[in-house]
Amino acid sequence: MPTTKHGAYGLPKATKSINKPLHKSLICTIFPHLCNNYHNLDYFRDLPLLLHHHHPFVFINDMIQQEPNDSTQKKLFTALRILIGLLLGAVAIFFLLVSILFFDTPTLPTEEPVLVQKTYTKPDSNFTGVWLAPADWRMSQLSPEKQQLVKYGKELIAHTATYLGPKGSVRHLSNGMNCQNCHLNAGTQPWGNNYFAVESTYPKFRERSGGIENKIKRVNDCFERSLNGKALDSTSREMQAIITYIEWLGTGVASKTSPKGSGIFKLKLLSRAADPDKGKIVYEQKCQSCHQAQGEGVLAADGKSYSFPPLWGKNSYNTGAGLYRISNFAGYVKYNMPLGATYQNPQLSDEEAWDVAAFVNSMPRPTKDLSKDWPNLAGKPFDHPFGPYADSFSEKQHKYGPYQPIKAWKEQHKGLKVPHSKLAKL
Ligand code: HEC
Ligand code: HEC
Numbered sequence: 001m002p003t004t005k006h007g008a009y010g011l012p013k014a015t016k017s018i019n020k021p022l023h024k025s026l027i028c029t030i031f032p033h034l035c036n037n038y039h040n041l042d043y044f045r046d047l048p049l050l051l052h053h054h055h056p057f058v059f060i061n062d063m064i065q066q067e068p069n070d071s072t073q074k075k076l077f078t079a080l081r082i083l084i085g086l087l088l089g090a091v092a093i094f095f096l097l098v099s100i101l102f103f104d105t106p107t108l109p110t111e112e113p114v115l116v117q118k119t120y121t122k123p124d125s126n127f128t129g130v131w132l133a134p135a136d137w138r139m140s141q142l143s144p145e146k147q148q149l150v151k152y153g154k155e156l157i158a159h160t161a162t163y164l165g166p167k168g169s170v171r172h173l174s175n176g177m178n179c180q181n182c183h184l185n186a187g188t189q190p191w192g193n194n195y196f197a198v199e200s201t202y203p204k205f206r207e208r209s210g211g212i213e214n215k216i217k218r219v220n221d222c223f224e225r226s227l228n229g230k231a232l233d234s235t236s237r238e239m240q241a242i243i244t245y246i247e248w249l250g251t252g253v254a255s256k257t258s259p260k261g262s263g264i265f266k267l268k269l270l271s272r273a274a275d276p277d278k279g280k281i282v283y284e285q286k287c288q289s290c291h292q293a294q295g296e297g298v299l300a301a302d303g304k305s306y307s308f309p310p311l312w313g314k315n316s317y318n319t320g321a322g323l324y325r326i327s328n329f330a331g332y333v334k335y336n337m338p339l340g341a342t343y344q345n346p347q348l349s350d351e352e353a354w355d356v357a358a359f360v361n362s363m364p365r366p367t368k369d370l371s372k373d374w375p376n377l378a379g380k381p382f383d384h385p386f387g388p389y390a391d392s393f394s395e396k397q398h399k400y401g402p403y404q405p406i407k408a409w410k411e412q413h414k415g416l417k418v419p420h421s422k423l424a425k426l
Helices: 022-030 032-040 043-053 056-065 071-103 136-141 144-158 160-164 215-224 237-249 276-286 326-334 350-360 395-400 404-412
Strands: 204-206 211-213 306-308
Touching (some): 144 237, 215 237, 276 350, 326 350, 395 404
């Protein structure tokens, strides 16, 4: 039993000096009064006092450090551990109750779980791996002179009328439309009638002229037909610029190939004839707001080019133009119109595209003398709207369809040559 003289807090004072290990000296520095006493504690007697006066951790630590040398101490030690265990348990239960109180009881799903089937739809392989225009930084590979031409060429494609239209600053050759009205994004839009396959496939034989055409001839075809104008001088800086730009767009395209996405998309044929009456309804609902009730379009504020180009009437493309063939028109609008539609985001059904093409191309427009076209009658495309033909289908069927019988006939007569009687050439 310890001596009875009491120290701080009424605890018995130690009678001999203590050999303190490091952690104890630490405790002693913080709680000097404990050090004086802890060898002589009678825990049963002093427990309430200790609990009352000392930090519990220090107290517990003290106990652990003391070798329990009799069974009472061992019991006390075990009791204390149980006490701590119970305490921790109580704290855990407390937090559980609090969390249930505040965050609601977890409810188990009562219904059968619905399996959300995430079906993976493979991207339509028709529309993947599409060719794109060369990046602008590659222009640095060109000589400064060529870079100038490429830029000027692009400018002429995008703003043709500003330079070559009825009020053009360079010459007056064309009808006020821009090449870009039909060759979207300056001829770089996938299936937006782009120029990706021009450099790689020209010069080439074309049935329409019955001869080998180079790029200059092809560009002038559009000046004379799509822009209902006159040919551009092949030696002019403007023609040089347009050709250089078109060459540039062909960068990286293998010779004699047409990369995916080039030109105009070839729509599946309808099994019936395209219907101008149905197309009129489509036009009124989806086109008229921009292209106007008489198809005349809207002139831009500068009065030189169009905000919305004309689709028929005196300022539109003429009867010799590529768009005057319904398959070209339908394929073009399917993936480009109403403005903003793309091959990734089409707005028209195939039927609507064919029918609106039939409607627009049934309306009046400038005519072109086509008597020199198609020296081989059998080389006329299935949807060319003017006879004479090598086959016996009517002009009407050639114009609007159904096209399958005509295509089948052409398939059976591949390689056939039927010279145009009025053209001495063949
Ligand atoms: C009214 C619409 C329209 C306008 C405007 C137009 N084009 Fe075209 N162009 C077409 C169509 C349609 C074709 C494709 C014809 C076909 O495949 O039969 C085409 C084809 C071409 C081609 C050949 C493409 C190829 O891959 O074979 C070139 C080159 C071309 N146009 C250049 C021009 C230039 C340059 C201008 C401006 C001076 C222009 N076009 C203005 C509609 C237009
Ligand atoms: C929101 C306005 C808008 C709507 C709606 C619209 N277009 Fe266009 N369309 C344009 C513009 C603008 C261009 C010229 C694009 C350019 O220069 O970049 C154009 C060009 C065209 C062209 C080629 C140029 C020409 O004049 O021949 C055709 C063909 C055409 N649209 C047909 C249609 C058809 C068919 C519809 C309805 C299905 C339609 N568009 C709906 C704005 C529109």
